[in-house]
Amino acid sequence: MGNRASILLVYKPSGVTSFTSLGTIKRTVDPKVGHAGTLDKFAQGLMIALTGSMTKLNQVFSSMDKRYRATIVFGKETDTLDPEGEVIATAAVPTLEQIQDAIPLFIGDIQQSPPQYSALHIGGKRASKLAREGKVVVMEKRPVSVYSFEVVSFENDRLVADIHVSKGTYIRSLARDLALACNSRGYLVELVRTQIGPFLLKDAIPCADT
Incomplete structure (x- = not known):
């Protein structure tokens, strides 16, 4: 076979x-x-x-293109931007209204900085390996497209959303950047690729x- x-x-x-x-x-x-x-x-x-x-x-x-069901935690950011990392920053949790006001900033063609902890290569080495070695990793912004970002629910500090994106889009980065746009911090705690x-x-x- x-x-x-x-x-x-x-x-x-x-x-x-x-x-x-x-x-x-x-x-x-x-x-x-x-x-x-x-x-x-x-x-x-x-x-x-x-x-x-x-x-x-x-x-x-x-x-x-790909679709995801993402769960974002607001008020904290981890170094890996996911639940496996260490908390490196905290901030107030935004309101749903603040989040909904910020979402349009990330719809369409945008420039996105990939996570430091990623499989992308910098100078022949994985960015994640360099980050774990304690080296400063500068991730250059890349063009990606976010076709839709639909809020499913928001409870306490957790937002669940259905997100439709182009190839190369990091949902971890999207979570981080959305939180920053709300004067908060955030990371991705759950991610399901649905399509x-x-x-x-x-x-x-x-x-x-x-």
């Missing part, structure tokens, strides 16, 4: 890496399976696994070695 050409929709649970979540496919379908777009370890949701000749289309799938292009999470199969 090693040469089988397949497009597989995979559900990655929280707490495992994107690499680990493809373990079952590697053993049963193709040991050289690839995937179009990683998810952070704390995140969960849809991944697209490619085998055989379909791996040549990696860039096609990676370039598709990649036309592909939906509800059609994915659980394939994680947990």
Whole structure:
């Protein structure tokens, strides 16, 4: 089955890496399976696994826009901008009205600074590795697009939102920047990828070695 050409929709649970979540496919379908777009370890949701000749289309799938259900905690910021980091700053929690007033600032084509703790390479090294070594990491802003940002709920310090973005958009950075625009601090505590292009999470199969 090693040469089988397949497009597989995979559900990655929280707490495992994107690499680990493809373990079952590697053993049963193709040991050289690839995937179009990683998810952070704390995140969960849809991944697209490619085998055989379909791996040549990696860039096609990676370039598709994506939808997420994100939960943002306001009033605190962690160094990693996710629940796995250390709190580095605190501030007052904004009101829902303040948040809704700030959201339009991040709709459309925007310039975004990726998180220091990311897989992006700077000078041949991963930014996350440099950050963990205590080095100052300057992340240059990049153009991304946010097509929609819809508030689902807001309770205490937590905002749940459905967000539709272009490839390369960091929801962790979006959480940070939205909080700063509200004169607060924020980080992403939960993230679920619900769609990649036309592909939906509800059609994915659980394939994680947990």
